[in-house]
Amino acid sequence: MAIEALIEQALEQRNFARASFSNFRVGAILVTQNNEIYSGCNIETSSYGLTICAERVAIFKAVSEGETEFKSIFIASDSDKFTPPCGACRQVLWELAGNIDVFMINRFGEHQKRSMKELLPLGFDKSFLT
Numbered sequence: 001m002a003i004e005a006l007i008e009q010a011l012e013q014r015n016f017a018r019a020s021f022s023n024f025r026v027g028a029i030l031v032t033q034n035n036e037i038y039s040g041c042n043i044e045t046s047s048y049g050l051t052i053c054a055e056r057v058a059i060f061k062a063v064s065e066g067e068t069e070f071k072s073i074f075i076a077s078d079s080d081k082f083t084p085p086c087g088a089c090r091q092v093l094w095e096l097a098g099n100i101d102v103f104m105i106n107r108f109g110e111h112q113k114r115s116m117k118e119l120l121p122l123g124f125d126k127s128f129l130t
């Protein structure tokens with residue numbers, strides 16, 4: 001699928017966000033090596049600490065369906081700025097998806113692209129556990 005269409009899908013995905021506490025909606029579209037698509041949005045509850053980001057919803061859905069190889073993730077927020085994934089999501093994406101391309105999309109549909117390695121240099125993962 002073309003980059004423009006994936007950007008549009010990430011923007012659309014914000015509509016499912018449950019963000020009544022932060023009022024900051026995020027949509028994510030994760031693309032597998034086989035071009036399968038998994039979506040996510042941020043989900044907040046009144047117990048604020050239980051919030052989960054859009055990126056982790058998308059990757060957990062994909063992994064729980066048996067996906068192991070990924071290409072890219074598209075992250076769209078309501079901000080004028082390009083919203084980067086939070087630290088927790090960087091760790092999870094690095095471990096479960098590796099050095100994928102990360103497209104950060106602002107509310108105008110403009111984007112900035114970075115690799116996971118750029119976003120998480122010297123990331124901790126299972127290679128350090130041996």
Ligand code: THU
Nearest residue numbers: 022024026042053054084085086
């Ligand atoms: N959030 C995401 O879903 N992804 C990000 O990359 C940054 C933050 C969510 C968490 C929370 O629901 C809201 O945005 C404000 O932090």
